[in-house]
Amino acid sequence: MLEEGIHSGRWKSGDRLPSEAELVRQFGASRITVGRAVRDLQVAGLVERRAGSGTFVKGARDPAALSFGMLVPDLGETEIFEPIWQGIASSPLARAHALVWGSSAGSKEEQAWGICRQYIERRVSGVFFAPLELTPAKDEMNRRITRALDEAGIPIVLLDRPAAPYPDRGHHDLVGIDNRRAGHVVTDHLVRLGARRIAFVGLRNAAATVDAREAGYREALHARGLPCDTSLVHRLDPTDVAQVRALLDADHPDAIVAANDWTAARLMHALLALGIAVPRDVRLVGIDDVPWAPLLPVPLTTFRQPTRQIGAAALAAMLDRVARADLPTRDILLHGSLVVRASCGAPPGGASVSGA
Incomplete structure (x- = not known):
């Protein structure tokens, strides 16, 4: 919503964005959602925060920049994923690109599938995916999500875990520990x-x-x-x-x-x-x-687990995969x-x- 406003010219370079409280009232979203959206814009290089003054538009993102979706159904339940995301967002490689979050209602499986569909419709450049767990339908839904992204031609980098039970491996890069x-x-x-x-x-x-x-x-x-x-x-x-x-x-x-x-x-x-x-x-x-x-x-x-380093390595792996789709599948295992x-x-x- 905010990104579209910047690209459409609603907010121009140098404009001050409304405060988070004003954005909550304007869009009817939660304070957490609005705060995350503003942080995403900052990571993408579209806005800058000035202490005591507010958040200001820096200008539209370079057309060559990429947008990457985060699909982490267990975010908030499994503590390692927040610092992994921070590692992705704080990597110097992230400065030219956008990290986006989707949202959806329903069960954990329904939310994951809904976010997957959003990313496909938005044509993101890649998806960081932490496959579902702790549900009997996890394997089926993980296969459904990876198949849909593959069919859409969207690269996947798996975070922490494979999408299929052993010994199946799939053909997606994975970043985690041994x-x-x-x-x-x-x-x-x-x-x-x-x-x-x-x-x-x-x-x-x-x-x-x-x-x-x-x-x-x-x-x-x-x-x-x-x-x-x-x-x-x-x-x-x-x-x-x-x-x-x-x-x-x-x-x-x-x-x-x-x-x-x-x-x-x-x-x-x-x-x-x-x-x-x-x-x-x-x-x-x-x-x-x-x-x-x-x-x-x-x-x-x-x-x-070296979580922030896992995030930084995941972003590097994603950029490699986008640049060279023919690279062999890799497990990138960091030392703990x-x-x-x-x-x-x-x-x-x-x-x-x-x-x-």
């Missing part, structure tokens, strides 16, 4: 601390990244000569105290690898509610290193690092360990 290695690193860390009955916990219908992290967990146990008992692998709701109690009674784990920090945090609260001390009774680790990981009742040991905190039971003063 999730199998992340699972291996956190599991091996627990083994080196003395843990011998290590459980793995993830959510049902999770993204393929969780399967890869589970594979790394299994490989770490095998490499250390420990049995990999399939009964120790669980897909459950970590907020359900009864399910967590059943896991403890059946498996008697001395440590748990959570598929991500979201799961680890809820497991920690369930364990504490059951009177299980972390790490005295059960050591606990996660993966991602979200901002609140050190603020949990017991600060969480986890594997840090183990961040040692109290939940694993390591001696005080344990330091972060960089990825190799």
